[in-house]
Structure formats: structure tokens, C-alpha cells
Amino acid sequence: MxxxxxxxxxxxxxxxxxxxxxxxxxxxxxxxxxxxxxxxxxxxxxxxxxxxxxxxxxxxxxxxxxKITGFGGSFTEATAYLLNKLSEEKRNEVLEAYFGESGAKYSLTRTHINSCDFSLSNYSYAPIADDMELDSFSIAQDKDDIIPIIKAAQKKSKEGFKIISSPWTAPPWMKDNNSWVGGKLLPKYNDTWALFFSKYISAYANEGINIWGITVENEPLGNGNNWESMHFTPHEMTDFVQNHLGPTLEQNSQSNIKILGYDQNREHLKEWVDAMYSDSIKSNYFDGTAIHWYASTFEVFPDELQYAHQKAPNKHLIQTEACVDAEVPKWKDDAWYWSKEATDWGWDWAPESEKKMHPKYVPVYRYARDIIGCLNNWVDGWVDWNMVLNKQGGPNWFKNWCVAPVLADPENDEVYYTPLYYTMSHFSRFIRPDAxxxxxxxxxxxxxxxxxxxxxxxxxxxxxxxxxxxxxxxxxxxxxxxxxxxxxxxxxxxxxxxxxx
Known part of the structure; x- marks a missing residue:
């Protein structure tokens, strides 16, 4: 098409x-x-x-x-797997649509370290317990789908793009509950977990993929008893970065890697930046703050964004994840993406006091108004979630269905560019890095x-x-x-x- x-x-x-x-x-x-x-x-x-x-x-x-860092979407295992299921012609078409000169020209992207909900299964690069030096570390799991798709995208991109990598959890054996979901990193593994980041960065560099930045933990406040997660308080994350992650990357000549703290919803920004930037020593290794939009379907939280900028005016403030969540996407139905029918997780599950933050909304408006609102309140980068999903809104081992700007039907070798794809392109194609x-x-x-x-x-x-x-x-x-x-x-x-x- x-x-x-x-x-x-x-x-x-x-x-x-x-x-x-x-x-x-x-x-x-x-x-x-x-x-x-x-x-x-x-x-x-x-x-x-x-x-x-x-x-x-x-x-x-x-x-x-x-100054703008960029706009784009995420290389999840689900996205890469689907692209590899398409014919070579269709796969190249989608990659051109996202990264080529005739397409959206994505400049800022994200991927996951270890598995996430949009993986085909749970996995870790270091599955062997108590491997303190991570001798068993291997990114072999990513070599089937994620790495080949990133490299194919690199070939399409004339100006190149930055990659932010985020872990959903450490290997269960490093955590106090020995589980993929919830729990905290055991203090005795602080240095081992910091080394894990360093090994990941080096392993990807050996594949010809340079990681631009990392977030310390995707959604450190947790997501309930759902998919992969690991909990940090603001002070625990700050301590981990200051005393373990930052020094480890520095010792391994990786101090050029951007470290972004927090990485969850905007309504808690104040308490996180207060901890991260409480003094020059604690803020030394942080290059910025990452945020998500799931606290509300329409509220940008401008006061929180302004506060975060004023707390650290020379640091990045990057939206690292957003999607129309808790929905099965509509296939080849442009009108739905312009209609007030979409809902999110909060429509059914939010506490009564927060229901007003989760009304029905028009998907196109949600994307456009959020990006505009973020830009007007000091956000310098905006990254969508999955670039490609199937007609069900997966694959996803947890069956946490969501919408993506591009939908794929591998069985029939068909692709649908939803109105969200064009909405993203209005920003990513025409607002370039360093604008x-x-x-x-x-x-x-x-x-x-x-x-x-x-x-x-x-x-x-x-x-x-x-x-x-x-x-x-x-x-x-x-x-x-x-x-x-x-x-x-x-x-x-x-x-x-x-x-x-």
C-alpha cells in the first residue's frame, strides 16, 4: 500500500x-x-x-x-517480531515510513532492557542466579528481532536517531521477592545491577548500535501485580545512580551515556526532581528526567513540568512512553481515531476520586494536544510506545492490548497507517533535533x-x-x-x- x-x-x-x-x-x-x-x-x-x-x-x-532532542517511537520485541513476519517489501515500507526521508524521520526512540509486557515472554540477559560478575550475560534474545530491526532502521535514517534503553526489572534473582513483578533490588546486587547496564551498552555497541541514554527503571512506582516491574523510591533511585550506576559507567568509559531518572507519570514529578536535584553532588550523574502520560487522558500537568524545569533548567525533560492503552485497535477505521470513543485503563479501574482524569477522548487529539502541551512546558523529547502492533493490539505476553500508529496483519501481509501515524509525523518530520x-x-x-x-x-x-x-x-x-x-x-x-x- x-x-x-x-x-x-x-x-x-x-x-x-x-x-x-x-x-x-x-x-x-x-x-x-x-x-x-x-x-x-x-x-x-x-x-x-x-x-x-x-x-x-x-x-x-x-x-x-x-532545544529539541527529538520525536519517535519504541522498538519493542512485539514491534520487531511483527515487522520480521511481514514480507521484505512491506517491512521496508514501514521502516521507510518511520525513518526514511519520505516518512516521519523519527529522531528519538526507545527500547527495553530485558523483557517487558510487549515481549513474547519473560527473559533476562543474565538468568543464572548469583552471577555477580555477569559472566553469563548475553543479548542473544535480542538478535532474532530487535537488533536486526534497529539496524534496518539505521540504514533508512539519513540523519540517524537516538536510542533510550529502559529496564522493566532486574533479573528476579537480584530482587527481594525473586519475581518478575514488583519487589526491590537487594542492596548486595547494587553494583552487579549497575554492571548489567554497562554490559548491555557494550554489547549493543558491538552490534553497531550506540545507546544514547538509559532510564534507571521503567515505572519505579510499579504497575500493580501485572507485568515486569521493580520498585524504587526517589531517594533509593538517587542513591543507586550516585553511588553505583554513575560511577560504574564512568569507570567503564561510558560517561557519555545520558542517565534519565524517574520514568513514570507526571503527577509525581515534584517529589522525584526534589530528590534527584537536591544538591549538585546528587544531581551530578543525572542528565534529565523521563516521564509518562498515563496519569490522565487529557491533563498535561503544566505546573509539574514547569517545576521540573525550574529545578534543573539545564537537564533533559523527555516523555519516554505514551499510547492509547487498554484498547484493542480498530483496523482500517480512520473515523474511530477521530471519534470520542477511546478509553484508557482509568475508565474502568481508576479510583473514584481520579475518574475525572480519565474521560473518553479522541485519540488524535490526545496525541496532538499532549505533544503541544509538553513542548510549551519545556519538554524536549516525546517518544511514543510500540511503533507496530497487530490487529489485536499485541503480541503481548500479559495480553495488555494497546494501540499503535501502525498496525500489521502478517497473515495477509497488510499494513494500516492509522491517523496517529500522521499525527506523530506532524511533529517528528518537521521539528528536527536541535530546533x-x-x-x-x-x-x-x-x-x-x-x-x-x-x-x-x-x-x-x-x-x-x-x-x-x-x-x-x-x-x-x-x-x-x-x-x-x-x-x-x-x-x-x-x-x-x-x-x-
Whole structure:
């Protein structure tokens, strides 16, 4: 199946549209890409319908905020396994769609250390108990699917991409409950577990895959008695990093590896960054904080994000996992992804006091509004969960079904690019690493927007319209002005290119 983003290659990347609304204004060179409930899929627009009301968006490049690390998704065993079940042609198509120049150009990704819920089974790279020096350590499990798919993606990516690796748990024999689920790391294995990270980084480097960063523990607060997990308090994690993990990586010439703390939902950010960054000694080995979005289906938690940034303004703040969870995905049904039918784990299971944080939501809006909200509150990277899942929302040993932007049916060698794929592309394709978020004034709260100044000189403005009617937009930038329209229920990325003298 040819997906619409290929059409972008047919058209020159920057087409010039001259504003004729005001002869006194300088011309503004723009491209407008739209994804909408009406059927646009990252479509390059040349004509715009008029709406009744106008929103003014004033861009201010002099006001500069965080530098962008990247956007992308995760190489889980489930994703890699499914891609390897597809024909070579289909597999290459999906990898091009995510990493190629004609695709989403993912720049920041994640994978798991040992197994996770989106693995085919429980496994550890060091299964032999009390192997203190980890002589039995081996990443052989990853050589069937994960490593070949990462390497194939590397070949597709012109600019390359960063990888964050996260453990869901240490091997059960290192834990106080000798279980895959829950429990804590026994203190006598602190150095052994730190060595485990170092060996993993070296083993992947030997495969030609350089790990950019690690999180200390996926969801250290736990996930109930469900899939792989291991518990840390903020102070326990800080102590482990300060006295074991950081020094071990430093001793093994791996101090270039970014260490991200926490790695769970945003509503607890304050207590974690207070511990991680309580003084210069404790914060020395931390390069940033990782967060997830599962505390709410619509609340960005701006106060917590602002607090985390102010606590450590020179550290990363990266969203490392998000997905439409607790849902079986809809196959080739674009309308569902634009409808208010999706729910999450909290719809059924959240305590009554938290039910209001888990309403039904439109999947496209959830992604777009969260990314925009995160960017506008100092987050510098945003990583989706599984890149590819099957029609059931797996495979997953725990049967923890979820939705992915791309769905695959290996039996029929078919692939479905959901509207979430195009939503992610609006950010990942057009907001490049080292872009800097810039100032933006919006005359209404009925639209959501964010803007960056890219390294190539272009400005990328992303606008979300959740309303049932189109809106006129007057874009202003340093004496330049352009009138546009965004469709009803639509996401637009507007690329403004520098004026050529």
C-alpha cells in the first residue's frame, strides 16, 4: 500500500505562496500540511476555504526556550517480531515510513532492557542466579528481532536517531521477592545491577548500535501485580545512580551515556526532581528526567513540568512512553481515531476520586494536544510506545492490548497507517533535533499551537483545531503576514521558510 506521505516527494519541499491580502506586507514563504477528520493525511494544501472567525498567531523568534532532542517511537520485541513476519517489501515500507526521508524521520526512540509486557515472554540477559560478575550475560534474545530491526532502521535514517534503553526489572534473582513483578533490588546486587547496564551498552555497541541514554527503571512506582516491574523510591533511585550506576559507567568509559531518572507519570514529578536535584553532588550523574502520560487522558500537568524545569533548567525533560492503552485497535477505521470513543485503563479501574482524569477522548487529539502541551512546558523529547502492533493490539505476553500508529496483519501481509501515524509525523518530520522552541501568542484558547526555529532556518508552526468548524488564521512574523485556514477537526504544520534576498 502506498501511503500519502510519499506524495510529498513529488512536490518541492518549500513551495512559495505569496500573500495578496495586504500589498504593504512582505511576502511569506510557506508550506501547509494538514491531517483532518475529513480525510487529509499530511496533505500539502494549496487552497483554503474561508471561515467565519479569525485567530491571530504572532510568532516571536527572539523569545527562545528549550532545544529539541527529538520525536519517535519504541522498538519493542512485539514491534520487531511483527515487522520480521511481514514480507521484505512491506517491512521496508514501514521502516521507510518511520525513518526514511519520505516518512516521519523519527529522531528519538526507545527500547527495553530485558523483557517487558510487549515481549513474547519473560527473559533476562543474565538468568543464572548469583552471577555477580555477569559472566553469563548475553543479548542473544535480542538478535532474532530487535537488533536486526534497529539496524534496518539505521540504514533508512539519513540523519540517524537516538536510542533510550529502559529496564522493566532486574533479573528476579537480584530482587527481594525473586519475581518478575514488583519487589526491590537487594542492596548486595547494587553494583552487579549497575554492571548489567554497562554490559548491555557494550554489547549493543558491538552490534553497531550506540545507546544514547538509559532510564534507571521503567515505572519505579510499579504497575500493580501485572507485568515486569521493580520498585524504587526517589531517594533509593538517587542513591543507586550516585553511588553505583554513575560511577560504574564512568569507570567503564561510558560517561557519555545520558542517565534519565524517574520514568513514570507526571503527577509525581515534584517529589522525584526534589530528590534527584537536591544538591549538585546528587544531581551530578543525572542528565534529565523521563516521564509518562498515563496519569490522565487529557491533563498535561503544566505546573509539574514547569517545576521540573525550574529545578534543573539545564537537564533533559523527555516523555519516554505514551499510547492509547487498554484498547484493542480498530483496523482500517480512520473515523474511530477521530471519534470520542477511546478509553484508557482509568475508565474502568481508576479510583473514584481520579475518574475525572480519565474521560473518553479522541485519540488524535490526545496525541496532538499532549505533544503541544509538553513542548510549551519545556519538554524536549516525546517518544511514543510500540511503533507496530497487530490487529489485536499485541503480541503481548500479559495480553495488555494497546494501540499503535501502525498496525500489521502478517497473515495477509497488510499494513494500516492509522491517523496517529500522521499525527506523530506532524511533529517528528518537521521539528528536527536541535530546533529551538520560540515565542508564540495566540488570540484564543480554542486552538492549540506551538512553534520552533529549525536548524535549517525554517520555522515550524503546529496548530490543532478541535472544533467542528474551520478557523481563519492570521500568521504574523516580523512584519510578514499570511492569512490561512485550518479545517474543522484538523492538525496543521505550517513551514515558514526564510526570505531569500
Amino acid at each position: 502506498r501511503y500519502e506521505i510519499h506524495n510529498i516527494l513529488i512536490i518541492c519541499f518549500l513551495t512559495t505562496f505569496i500573500s495578496c491580502n495586504n500589498d504593504e506586507k512582505e511576502p511569506m514563504n510557506i508550506d501547509v500540511f494538514e491531517t483532518s477528520a475529513s480525510g487529509n493525511k499530511l496533505t500539502l494544501l494549496s487552497e483554503f476555504e474561508k471561515a467565519e472567525s479569525t485567530v491571530e498567531i504572532v510568532l516571536n523568534p527572539e523569545a527562545q526556550f528549550q 529551538v522552541r520560540i515565542g508564540l501568542n495566540l488570540s484564543t484558547d480554542e486552538l492549540l499551537a506551538t512553534a520552533v526555529h529549525n536548524p535549517d532556518g525554517t520555522i515550524a508552526l503546529v496548530v490543532l483545531n478541535q472544533e467542528n468548524q474551520p478557523r481563519n488564521m492570521k500568521i504574523k512574523l516580523k512584519g510578514l503576514e499570511r492569512d490561512l485556514t485550518i479545517s474543522a477537526k484538523a492538525l496543521q504544520t505550517i513551514i515558514i521558510s526564510p526570505k531569500i534576498e
